[in-house]
Structures are given as structure tokens and as C-alpha cells.
Amino acid sequence: MNLWQFILQNHAEVTQLTxxxxxxxxxxxxxxxxxxxxxxILLTRWPSLRPPILGSANVIQTIPSLALFGFLxxxxxxxxxxxxxxILALVLYALxxxxxxxxxxxxxxxxxxxxxxxxxxxxxxxLLFQVELPxxxxxxxxxxxxxxxxxxxxxxxxxxxxAGGLGEYIFRGLAMVNNTVILAGALPAAAxxxxxxxxxxxxxxxxSPQHARRSSSxxxxxx
Amino acid sequence: MDxxxxxxxxxxxxxxxxxxxxxxxxxxxxxxxxxxxxxxxxLTLAVHQGETLVLLGRSGSGKTTTLKLxxxxxxxxxxxxRVAGRALSxxxxxxxxxxxxxxxxxxxxxxxxTIEKNIGLVPKIENWPRDRIRQxxxxxxxxxxxxxxxxxxxxxxxxxxxRQRVGVARALAADPPILLLDxxxxxxxPLTRAQLQREFLHLEARRGKxxxxxxxxxxxxxxxxxxxxxxxxxxxxxxxxxxxxxRSSDPLVVAYRDAFRPDFSGERGET
Numbered sequence: 001m002n003l004w005q006f007i008l009q010n011h012a013e014v015t016q017l018t019x020x021x022x023x024x025x026x027x028x029x030x031x032x033x034x035x036x037x038x039x040x041i042l043l044t045r046w047p048s049l050r051p052p053i054l055g056s057a058n059v060i061q062t063i064p065s066l067a068l069f070g071f072l073x074x075x076x077x078x079x080x081x082x083x084x085x086x087i088l089a090l091v092l093y094a095l096x097x098x099x100x101x102x103x104x105x106x107x108x109x110x111x112x113x114x115x116x117x118x119x120x121x122x123x124x125x126x127l128l129f130q131v132e133l134p135x136x137x138x139x140x141x142x143x144x145x146x147x148x149x150x151x152x153x154x155x156x157x158x159x160x161x162x163a164g165g166l167g168e169y170i171f172r173g174l175a176m177v178n179n180t181v182i183l184a185g186a187l188p189a190a191a192x193x194x195x196x197x198x199x200x201x202x203x204x205x206x207x208s209p210q211h212a213r214r215s216s217s218x219x220x221x222x223x
Numbered sequence: 224m225d226x227x228x229x230x231x232x233x234x235x236x237x238x239x240x241x242x243x244x245x246x247x248x249x250x251x252x253x254x255x256x257x258x259x260x261x262x263x264x265x266l267t268l269a270v271h272q273g274e275t276l277v278l279l280g281r282s283g284s285g286k287t288t289t290l291k292l293x294x295x296x297x298x299x300x301x302x303x304x305r306v307a308g309r310a311l312s313x314x315x316x317x318x319x320x321x322x323x324x325x326x327x328x329x330x331x332x333x334x335x336x337t338i339e340k341n342i343g344l345v346p347k348i349e350n351w352p353r354d355r356i357r358q359x360x361x362x363x364x365x366x367x368x369x370x371x372x373x374x375x376x377x378x379x380x381x382x383x384x385x386r387q388r389v390g391v392a393r394a395l396a397a398d399p400p401i402l403l404l405d406x407x408x409x410x411x412x413p414l415t416r417a418q419l420q421r422e423f424l425h426l427e428a429r430r431g432k433x434x435x436x437x438x439x440x441x442x443x444x445x446x447x448x449x450x451x452x453x454x455x456x457x458x459x460x461x462x463x464x465x466x467x468x469x470r471s472s473d474p475l476v477v478a479y480r481d482a483f484r485p486d487f488s489g490e491r492g493e494t
Contacts, residue, residue, distance in 0.1 A: 110331070112331035113331045116327060118320070120393070121320030122344075130344075131333060
């Protein structure tokens with residue numbers, strides 16, 4: 001049986017697993033953004049927090065994903081359901097790019113723009129929401145893009161702990177030594193990753209304030 | 224009495240003048256970047272209501288630091304600064320900054336805002352009605368010699384000179400009684416710079432405002448300043464009117480005049 005026939009015959013299941021996959025990745029990326037962006041902002045305000053926070057996020061990234069699932073399994077509420085477990089693990093992995101890019105995005109805003117804003121009497125809040133975040137948005141979206149693509153790949157391992165997603169086919173195919181079944185999981189997952197990459201890449205380009213870069217480089221050459 | 228007023232003011236005389244009539248007053252202000260590194264030593268200085276005081280000095284003399292102490296972008300290590308008769312500690316910093324216009328060499332326009340939004344930002348956060356903001360922006364663009372059609376453009380679409388005009392307009396937006404300018408024309412080509420200097424000198428909106436202007440350019444200082452404060456290595460060396468400055472025998476003043484002589488000897492008559 002070739003791949004297309006398999007997918008057509010099992011289109012209900014393929015759709016369901018794809019949706020599960022998107023649910024796992026979407027929820028975890030949103031949660032990671034909700035945690036990582038404020039943390040990244042925090043780092044720009046309190047530089048002394050940088051080593052511990054970025055360090056921990058870095059260390060988490062080095063834990064192999066299967067091992068991380070294993071570590072989280074005994075956790076009380078989390079370990080009770082496989083999807084919670086997987087979502088938490090994905091959140092932990094996605095934190096690093098989100099924290100780092102939020103921090104880097106805000107740091108990259110032209111200091112003279114910040115100084116002018118402060119000098120005009122903008123409050124910290126106004127400066128953050130009207131100047132720093134809008135100008136950092138392109139870099140932050142780049143972080144979300146990396147996190148999403150990473151999570152789509154990692155989420156295929158979710159099937160190992162029974163959380164569903166396209167990994168189901170991959171594990172099933174491995175057990176059956178059937179390449180068609182493996183591909184039925186791997187190809188849609190790759191397509192999702194590609195789509196996410198393209199979509200966020202487009203968004204990133206649109207949100208990157210080209211004006212910021214061009215005007216700051218222009219003033220640099222004229223001075 | 225008049226004759227003594229024209230002479231350089233001694234510290235004692237300055238202290239006597241530190242009443243509430245001074246728009247800005249520094250009282251023995253020091254600023255240290257860290258424990259061993261003092262940027263400003265014991266500065267005592269009064270800026271009178273409505274005058275343009277030029278802070279002249281080379282890089283690292285402490286002139287920009289002095290300026291940033293006024294709008295509390297920096298906090299003094301010791302001493303007291305009073306603005307409009309009130310110590311900085313008594314001011315709500317945000318309120319203070321909104322009544323002090325601030326222009327810097329790099330301009331610092333918000334790249335994601337149109338010119339209109341850049342100029343109208345302080346009025347907007349001060350909750351001016353929308354019509355009044357639009358009217359004010361148009362008025363200011365005209366005042367700084369820009370085509371009101373530029374209102375909808377972005378900073379990147381403007382030339383360096385146009386951008387600095389917008390910077391001045393933005394600082395004037397809420398009609399602040401005090402203006403601080405940090406080498407505003409320093410990054411411009413000489414022709415544009417000369418034009419903007421002259422326009423600034425005759426700017427209608429500048430009338431009655433207290434201006435503190437930082438520069439290292441003696442010509443600019445002589446053109447724009449009511450008085451010139453010469454700083455060197457974090458200390459106030461002399462504080463003179465323009466005429467006194469040209470006559471002064473202070474070695475540093477003489478050095479400055481010599482450095483700029485080929486330029487200003489031909490231009491003096493015009494100023």
C-alpha cells in the first residue's frame with residue numbers, strides 16, 4: 001500500500017492525530033510565550049537575573065526529551081494525564097528561545113530612542129508597550145517561530161507516553177517495520193513544521209520595523 | 224551694580240542668586256559614575272528664567288551629564304538641583320520631564336511612528352483632544368520649516384536635517400517652559416547645521432523659554448548663548464556672557480578662541 005492510499009483510507013485518523021499534534025504544540029507554545037515573554041522583559045529590567053534564568057533555560061534544553069517525560073511522570077497533577085505531561089515538557093523546551101529573543105529584541109532597540117522616550121516623560125509602562133515591545137516584535141516572533149518548529153518535532157515523541165499526535169504513526173510504523181506508516185506520521189509533521197516556519201517567517205518580516213533598522217543605520221553613517 | 228553684573232559671577236554671588244527666580248539651579252552638585260570616577264565636581268550654577276545658557280566643553284567635560292541631571296535621567300551623587308524653585312526630590316519625575324523639552328544629537332525618533340505621531344506623543348499621553356493634537360502638529364511642522372505633508376511619513380523617509388527639525392518640534396509639542404538640547408545639530412552637514420542654528424535662534428516658540436544648550440562648537444555657543452558656561456574635566460571653568468567670553472583672558476577661553484579663530488573672525492559681524 002502506498003502512502004497516499006494509506007492516508008486516504010485513514011483520513012479521519014490522520015486528521016485527528018494532526019489536530020492533536022497542533023493542540024499539543026499550540027497550547028505549549030502559547031503557555032511558553034505567556035511565561036517566556038514576561039521573563040525576557042524582566043531580564044532587561046534586572047540584569048542580575050540573567051545568568052540564573054538563561055542558565056536554567058539552557059540546562060533544560062540539554063535534557064533529552066524522553067528523559068524529561070520520565071522526570072515529570074511522578075509529578076502529582078501533571079503526571080496524571082499524558083497530554084499535560086507533554087505540554088509541560090514542550091513549554092520547558094520552548095522557554096529558552098522565547099526568553100532569549102524577547103530579551104534580545106528589547107536590548108536591540110536603538111538606545112537613543114529609549115533615551116528620547118524617557119526624556120519626554122514616558123512612564124516605564126508606556127515605554128515598554130508603546131516603544132520597546134513594538135520595536136522588538138519582529139525578534140520576538142522569530143523566537144516563537146523557532147519554538148514552534150522545535151515543538152512540532154519534539155511533539156512526535158509525545159506518542160511514547162500515550163499523548164497522541166502524529167508520533168502515533170511513527171511509533172506504530174517502527175513497531176510494524178512499515179515505512180508507509182512511519183511516513184504517514186512523519187510527512188504531515190514535517191509539513192506542519194514547514195508551514196509554521198513559513199507563516200511565522202512571513203509575520204516576522206512584516207513586524208520587523210525595517211524603518212527602525214534603516215533609520216538607525218542612516219543616522220550612524222551621517223554622524 | 225550693572226557693571227558687576229556683567230563680570231563673571233563668583234560662587235558666592237551665584238549662591239545668593241539661587242532663589243526661586245532661577246529656572247534651574249545647581250547647588251554643589253557632583254556626579255560619580257562609580258566610586259573612583261567623578262564626572263562632575265561640585266557644580267554650582269544658576270540658569271535664569273528665559274535665558275539660553277550654553278554648556279561648552281570638549282568630550283568628557285561633563286556637559287551632557289549636567290544636562291541629564293536636569294531632567295533626572297541621571298541622579299546626582301551629592302548636591303541639590305532645583306527646577307522652577309523645587310528640588311528634584313520634590314518633583315514627580317514624569318511630570319517634570321513633560322515640562323522639559325529634550326532634544327538629542329541622535330534625535331531618537333520612534334521609527335514605528337509617523338512624524339505626526341512622533342510629535343504628538345506627549346500631547347496624546349497628556350490626553351489632549353485629537354483635533355487639538357492635529358492642529359498643534361501642523362503648527363509645529365510649519366514652525367520648524369517642514370512641509371505639513373510630511374506628517375504621515377515615517378522617520379526613515381526623512382533626511383538628517385528634517386529628522387532633527389522633527390526632533391525639535393517634538394520637544395516643543397506640549398509647550399514646555401524649559402528646553403534641553405544636547406548637540407542637536409552636531410551630526411548635520413555644515414550647511415544644514417548653520418541653517419538650523421539660525422532658524423533656532425529666531426524660533427518663535429523659543430521665546431520666553433529657558434534653554435540649556437550643550438555644544439563643543441564655539442561658533443554655535445556664541446551665536447545662540449545668552450551666557451556661556453565653559454566646562455573642563457567636570458568642573459565649571461568660567462561663566463560669561465558672549466561679550467565677556469570674547470574678552471576673557473582665562474587660558475582655556477583663550478585656547479578655545481584660538482582654536483576657532485579662523486571661523487568666527489569672519490562671522491562675528493553677522494551675529
